[in-house]
Amino acid sequence: xxxxxxxxxxxxxxxxxxxxxxxxxxxxxxxxxxxxxxxxxxxxxxxxxxxxxxxxxxxxxxxxxxxxxxxxxxxxxxxxxxxxxxxxxxxxxxxxxxxxxxxxxxxxxxxxxxxxxxxxxxxxxxxxxxxxxxxxxxxxxxxxxxxxxxxxxxxxxxxxxxxxxxxxxxxxxxxxxxxxxxxxxxxxxxxxxxxxxxxxxxxxxxxxxxxxxxxxxxxxxxxxxxxxxxxxxxxxxxxxxxxxxxxxxxxxxxxxxxxxxxxxxxxxxxxxxxxxxxxxxxxxxxxxxxxxxxxxxxxxxxxxxxxxxxxxxxxxxxxxxxxxxxxxxxxxxxxxxxxxxxxxxxxxxxxxxxxxxxxxxxxxxxxxxxxxxxxxxxxxxxxxxxxxxxxxxxxxxxxxxxxxxxxxxxxxxxxxxxxxxxxxxxxxxxxxxxxxxxxxxxxxxxxxxxxxxxxxxxxxxxxxxxxxxxxxxxxxxxxxxxxxxxxxxxxxxxxxxxxxxxxxxxxxxxxxxxxxxxxxxxxxxxxxxxxxxxxxxxxxxxxxxxxxxxxxxxxxxxxxxxxxxxxxxxxxxxxxxxxxxxxxxxxxxxxxxxxxxxxxxxx
Numbered sequence: 001x002x003x004x005x006x007x008x009x010x011x012x013x014x015x016x017x018x019x020x021x022x023x024x025x026x027x028x029x030x031x032x033x034x035x036x037x038x039x040x041x042x043x044x045x046x047x048x049x050x051x052x053x054x055x056x057x058x059x060x061x062x063x064x065x066x067x068x069x070x071x072x073x074x075x076x077x078x079x080x081x082x083x084x085x086x087x088x089x090x091x092x093x094x095x096x097x098x099x100x101x102x103x104x105x106x107x108x109x110x111x112x113x114x115x116x117x118x119x120x121x122x123x124x125x126x127x128x129x130x131x132x133x134x135x136x137x138x139x140x141x142x143x144x145x146x147x148x149x150x151x152x153x154x155x156x157x158x159x160x161x162x163x164x165x166x167x168x169x170x171x172x173x174x175x176x177x178x179x180x181x182x183x184x185x186x187x188x189x190x191x192x193x194x195x196x197x198x199x200x201x202x203x204x205x206x207x208x209x210x211x212x213x214x215x216x217x218x219x220x221x222x223x224x225x226x227x228x229x230x231x232x233x234x235x236x237x238x239x240x241x242x243x244x245x246x247x248x249x250x251x252x253x254x255x256x257x258x259x260x261x262x263x264x265x266x267x268x269x270x271x272x273x274x275x276x277x278x279x280x281x282x283x284x285x286x287x288x289x290x291x292x293x294x295x296x297x298x299x300x301x302x303x304x305x306x307x308x309x310x311x312x313x314x315x316x317x318x319x320x321x322x323x324x325x326x327x328x329x330x331x332x333x334x335x336x337x338x339x340x341x342x343x344x345x346x347x348x349x350x351x352x353x354x355x356x357x358x359x360x361x362x363x364x365x366x367x368x369x370x371x372x373x374x375x376x377x378x379x380x381x382x383x384x385x386x387x388x389x390x391x392x393x394x395x396x397x398x399x400x401x402x403x404x405x406x407x408x409x410x411x412x413x414x415x416x417x418x419x420x421x422x423x424x425x426x427x428x429x430x431x432x433x434x435x436x437x438x439x440x441x442x443x444x445x446x447x448x449x450x451x452x453x454x455x456x457x458x459x460x461x462x463x464x465x466x467x468x469x470x471x472x473x474x475x476x477x478x479x480x481x482x483x484x485x486x487x488x489x490x491x492x493x494x495x496x497x498x499x500x501x502x503x504x505x506x507x508x509x510x511x512x513x514x515x516x517x518x519x520x521x522x523x524x525x526x527x528x529x530x531x532x533x534x535x536x537x538x539x540x541x542x543x544x545x546x547x548x549x550x551x552x553x554x555x556x557x558x559x560x561x562x563x564x565x566x567x568x569x570x571x572x573x574x575x576x577x578x579x580x581x582x583x584x585x586x587x588x589x590x591x592x593x594x595x596x597x598x599x600x601x602x603x
Contacts, residue, residue, distance in 0.1 A: 021115055021118065021305055021307070022305070022307055024118045024119050024170065024173055025173070025182055025185075026115050026118075026186075026305075026306075026307070027115040027116050027118055027119050027120075027164075027173070028179065028182040028183055028186055029115075029182075029186040029187075029274065029275065029306075030113065030115040030116065031055075031070045031116070031162060032053065032183065032186055032187045032190065032194065032274065033274055033306070034072070034113065034160070034162075035053040035070065035071075035072035035074060035160075035192075036051075036053075036072075036190060036192060036272075036274065037074070038072050038074020038075050038076070038159070038160055039051030039052075039053075039072055039073070039074040039075075039192055040074075041074060041075040042073075042074045042075040042076075042130055042158070045075070045130065046130070049073075051072070051073060051074060051192040052072075052073055052192060052193050052194075052195065053070070053071065053072045053192060053193070053194045053195070054070075054071045054194075054195050054196070054197070055068070055069070055070050055071075055179060055183060055194065055195070055196055055197065055202075056068070056069045056196070056197035057069075057174055057175070057176045057179055057197070060171075065165050065166040065167070065168075065171060065174075066166050066171060066174035066175075067163060067164065067165050067166070067174070068163070068164045068166070068174050068179060069161060069162070069163050069164075070161070070162045070163075070164075071159060071160070071161040071162075072159050072160055073157060073158065073159040074158075074159055074160060075129065075130050075158070075159075076127045076128045076129040076130055076134065076158045076159050076160055077125075077127045077129055077137070077160065078129045078131060078134055078137075079135075079137055079149070081129070082125075082127070082137060082139050082149065083149075086113065086125065086139055086141065086147075113141075113162075116162070116164055117143045118170075119164065119166060119167065119170040119173050119174070120164040120165055120166060120167055120170070121142065121143045121165070121167045122140065122141070122142055122143070122164075122165055123140070123141045123162065123163075123164060124138065124139075124140050124141075124162070124163040124164075124165075125138070125139040125140075125141070125160060125161070125162050125163075126138050126139075126152065126156070126160070126161045126163070127139070127159070127160040127161070128156050128157070128158050128159065129158060130158040134158075135151050135152070136151070136152040136153075136154050136155065136156050137149065137150070137151060137152065138150050138151075138152050176196075179196075180196055180200065180202060183196075183202045183203075184202050184203065185275060186274060186275045187202065187203050187274060187275070188202070188203045188204075188205050188275075189203065189205065189206070189207055189270055189273040189274075189275075189296065190203050190273050190274060191273060207226070207250070207294070207296065208222045208223050208226045208251065209240060209241075209242075209249050209250055209251060209296075220238065223238040223240070223251055223253075224238060224253075226251075226294075227251070227253045227294075230268070230294060231253070231292065233253075233255075233256065234256060235253040235254055235255065235256055235292075236254040236255065236256045236343070236344065236347065237253075237254040237340070237344070238251050238252065238253050238254065239251065239252040239253075239254065239291065239325065239326060239329045241293065241295060241322055241325055242325075243318055243321040243322055243325070245299075245314070245317045245318045245321045246297055246298075246299045246300045246314055246315065246317070246318035246321075247297060247298035247299035247300075248295050248296070248297045248298075248299070248300070248318055248322070249295065249296055250293060250294050250295025250296055251293065251294055251295070252284075252288075252291040252292070252293045252322075252326060253291060253292050253293070253294075254290060254291055254344065254348070255290055255291065255292060255347070255348070256347070257347065258347050258348060258350070259289055259290070261289070261350065261420070263289075264279070264281060265281060265284065265286075265288075265289050266278070266279040266280060266281055266292075267280050267281075267283050267284070267292060267293035267294070267295065268280070268292075268293070268294045268295075269283065269293075269294075269295055269296075269297065269309070270294075270295070270296040270297070271296075271297055271298075271300070271302055271306070272296070272297075272298050273296055276297075276302060276306060276307060276308070276309075277307045277308055279307075280307075280308050280309065281308070282308075282309065282311065282315065282319065283295070283309070283318075283319060283322070284319060284322055284323060284326070285319060285320070285322075285323040285326075285355075286354070287323075287351055287354035287355045287358070288322075288323060288326050288351060289350075289351055290344075290347070290348035290351040290352075291326065297309070297318075299314065300314060300315055300318060301314065301315075327355060327359070327362060330344075330352065330355075330362075330366070331362070331365060334365055334366060334369065341369065342369070345369055345370070345371065349370065349371060350420060350421065352366060352369075352370065353370060353420070353421040353422070353425060354420075354421055356370065356421075356425060356428075357421050357424045357425060357428075360428070360431065360432075363425065363428055363432070364432050367380070367381050367382060367425075367429075367432060368380055368381075368382040370425065372384070372415050372416070372417075372422060373400075373415070373416040373419070374413050374414060374415050374416065375400070375404035375405070375407050375408050375412075375413065375414050375416075376408060376413050381425070381426075381429065384413065384415065385429075385433060385436055387413070388413055389435065389436065389437065390436075390437045390438075390439050391415065391426060391429060391436055391437070391438050391439065392407075392412060392413065392414045392415065392439045392440075392441045393414065393415040393416075393417040393422075393423070393426050393438070393439075393440065393441060394414055394415070394416060394417060394418065394440075394441050394442060395417045395418055395423045395440070396418050396442070397416065397418030397419070397572075398418075398571060398572035398573065399418075399442055399571070400414070400416040400418055401572055402492070402493075402570055402571040402572060403441070403442070403446055403492075404416075405486055405489070406446055406484065406485070406486070406489070406492065407441070407446060409484070409485030409486050410446070410449055410484075410485065412441075414441050426438065442494070444494045444496070444534075446492075447480070447482060447484075447492065447494060447534075447536050449484075450482035450483060450484040450536065451482060451483040451484065452482060452483075453481060453482070453483065453539055457539065460548060460549070461481055461539070461548040464481075464547060464548040464549075464550075464556070465479060465481060467553070467556055467557060467560065468535075468537070468560045471557050471560045471561060471564075472535060472560070472564060475533075475564065475578075475579070476533060477493075477533045477534060477535050477564065478533070478534040478535070479534065479535055479537070480534060480535075480536050480537070481536065481537040481538075481539055481544075482536055482537075482538070482539065483538070483539045483540050484536075484538055484540070485540070487538070487540040487541055487542075488541065489538055489541065489570075490537065490538055490541040490543050490544050490563055490566070490567075491535050491536060491537050491538060491541075491544070491563045491564070491566070491567040492535070492536045492538070492567060493533070493534075493535055493564075493567035493568050493570070493571045493573075494533065494534050494535075494536065495533040495534075496533070535563075535564055535567055537563070543559075543563075544563075547559050547560070547563075555593065558586055558589055558590070561582050561586055562582075562583070562586045562590075564579075564582075565579055565582055565583045565586070
């Protein structure tokens, strides 16, 4: 036996009106949208019809709520259409497929009027269809899901009038200045005039992409002025956008600052000249986070709330096409405006590097412009290749900071590839420069170039090395001694990637609970390869040279521990609890030892 769902209309209306839309402001947008659709429908039947929308707000008497009245001179509704379209949630208000395809309707979901219930408990609609002999009809809808219908003995002009009585708490949305501001905000680009009761024309602005300019300079000035007025920002540059896919037209403004990678990439988007949202995401490729757009789309499908676009194949194709146009803009700068490009790269090198990672042709063009940090200063990859046939790079930022001076002392120029996209770009170099060889560098590989001690020197440090091996065994750290520059560096701490990961597990275990400790144990057990760490002492360093001849075993052990801790700190790694204890106890021990060693102190 089959049963029908029981639907609570009041609950459905509350759900859709209160939770579908992000802000009560959109009730004005929904009224404008219905008005535009009605006018377009009438123009389909009467091509010479001149549509207009009017808005009025009545000031409340003492104890009364304000009222907003919206009127359009569009096609109007018959009684059957009222029952079908106003009283059926989810039914599109478009008359037929032929009319839909021939006109430019904004709405597609048939419950836009529900936005009015966000600010009003009662919606009164008075309408008369343009069809000959149609009566004037009054429809009164309530937030509890009920409605009433009656014929009005009044011969009004064809069109529709919507009257809203502000409900408690929504009075501010009915203030005349607020209504004007919202109508201008959402409908400023609409093709039909929107007039307020005092005669004010609300929508008197045309976007810059609809104008013709006598020169490129005048166009540039107009676009940048529009960007400054719209966003309050003096943008670095602009890129006109036009795509037949999705029927999109607008502008991308190049940001005058470097945005955070974590920030949301949102844009101001209009749908058929009605503002859809100022927070639309997904319009551009992910790498295009250096621009902020204003566009109007005629061929993309909005979501039910009409505050974003539906993610479908059309939107994906439009996004790709707009990305191609931004790519072409960057290439045009590279070929004809190198000074402007250099300034842009200083601001937005991450965006350009992101595109270069995925686009080999783009990378081939921009490789000579992309800056990279090295231990001898900033330079482009082509500048680096001119002097070095082997591209040496380090992928860990802390590792680079630790080894930069050591590499420089060995006359090695090393690229810091620890930043986003840099390592991926370096890996692409051999495909463009076949003669270039890549060499991955870390602290361990650098020690292979350090000089070994002579036999006589090895004998001198043998006892020191035995003590160091014994002291650092508890820290699972091997010991070696070499001769290297710079002389002022006493020791270099190196660790394999497995050892670094194991170290991070151990530090996490110290601050987590029993459950996660078990998970960490399993992760540690799954490690493959050597968890190898080592401390390489510098025989040239004066302190190490003295320690190698020190006969005070207690002081020697303490000194080795402190050099170990210092080397870890110089590698920009945090100390674990055991190493922190060594640091604290060692400092106190040195203070105590120094106090005993100096004569004349007061007991």
